[in-house]
Amino acid sequence: MWRRLWPVGLLVFVALFWVPPPDATAAAPPRVRLVTTGGTISNLPGGGRLTADELVALVPDLSDVAEVETEEFANIPSSALTLDQWLRLARRLNQAFAEDGQLAGIVVTSGTDTLEELAYFLHLTVRTDRPVVVVGAMRRPGTLGYDGAVNLRNAFQVAGAPASRGRGTLVVFNGDINSARDVTKTDANNLYTFESRRYGILGSAAGGRVIYYRRPEHRHSANTEFDLTRVRRLPRVDILMSYQGASGDLVRAATDLGADGLVIAGAGAGGVSASQRDAMAYALERGVAVVMATRTGRGRIAPRSPGSTDQEPADDGDTRPSEYRGISGEDLAPVKARVLLMLALSTTSDRDELQRMFTEY
Numbered sequence: 001m002w003r004r005l006w007p008v009g010l011l012v013f014v015a016l017f018w019v020p021p022p023d024a025t026a027a028a029p030p031r032v033r034l035v036t037t038g039g040t041i042s043n044l045p046g047g048g049r050l051t052a053d054e055l056v057a058l059v060p061d062l063s064d065v066a067e068v069e070t071e072e073f074a075n076i077p078s079s080a081l082t083l084d085q086w087l088r089l090a091r092r093l094n095q096a097f098a099e100d101g102q103l104a105g106i107v108v109t110s111g112t113d114t115l116e117e118l119a120y121f122l123h124l125t126v127r128t129d130r131p132v133v134v135v136g137a138m139r140r141p142g143t144l145g146y147d148g149a150v151n152l153r154n155a156f157q158v159a160g161a162p163a164s165r166g167r168g169t170l171v172v173f174n175g176d177i178n179s180a181r182d183v184t185k186t187d188a189n190n191l192y193t194f195e196s197r198r199y200g201i202l203g204s205a206a207g208g209r210v211i212y213y214r215r216p217e218h219r220h221s222a223n224t225e226f227d228l229t230r231v232r233r234l235p236r237v238d239i240l241m242s243y244q245g246a247s248g249d250l251v252r253a254a255t256d257l258g259a260d261g262l263v264i265a266g267a268g269a270g271g272v273s274a275s276q277r278d279a280m281a282y283a284l285e286r287g288v289a290v291v292m293a294t295r296t297g298r299g300r301i302a303p304r305s306p307g308s309t310d311q312e313p314a315d316d317g318d319t320r321p322s323e324y325r326g327i328s329g330e331d332l333a334p335v336k337a338r339v340l341l342m343l344a345l346s347t348t349s350d351r352d353e354l355q356r357m358f359t360e361y
Ligand code: GLU
Pocket: 038, 039, 040, 041, 043, 076, 077, 078, 079, 110, 111, 112, 113, 114, 115
């Protein structure tokens, strides 16, 4: 009888031990490169810093999300990165995309303090429709509430998602996907610090699913005119703030010290003290590009038509022709206006061209 039952035995054996062959139709996870620059995300409390590979090892089951490659660019706080390093990093990302057509996206770690500046710089200089995702953490590895691992996992998911294409450089924290142009650090300590203020998030990576609600409207990445292969060093652009009774001395000093451009973080819709107003004329007469932004954190400095002395959109008390008022920084935060002005001045010093760029980017 056992002889007659052997087919049944074989079936039971196969059912118990059969390992299905890999499904050739199941898509392999997208290849995503991690390029680290440092910051709190890798800054160990007892001293020392995590390498790129150690950072990746903190994220459970990351291989389900992406096929990860790592590259350490730097391992320092964000404010310690030099502008030359920015140039090298952006060139490196351009090169990585150019060399590897199968690379889905790149995740860049950064310290959070100046992260929004680096992200906007990459948004304007990495010429591809594939995503660059900038990420970091507010808590150090190994401390209670370390947010680095989840932010990193979300960042890899966003960088690998086809829906992220064509949206420029993205900043991913707390499951929120922000545009590099809009996002800003709003709190010195809190985990929930990166916000796009009134514009809101572009999408969400919460719950392991990437979903988008809108696209950035301004020019960026694949559609940028800024080509770093032609830039050896970035021009010097300083930011000066307006406040009650502010002296124009610092505007004059920056001019005399060789600033190529100035961003004035004006009060309200571009208000400056009388002394600063005179100093701005001093700077403009010496060929310094002056961009007016607002220190309020929200709102827009609208360009005025040439020769116009009107007081729109807000009465800041200056009735002189627009030529004396510098370039309108539109809705860019002063630190972002500086990034754009550095790039713009590396291609032109023509006032109308500079204003065009502030309207388009
Ligand atoms: N929050 C700091 C930064 O933005 C990080 C400090 C550090 O990495 O030592 O870079």
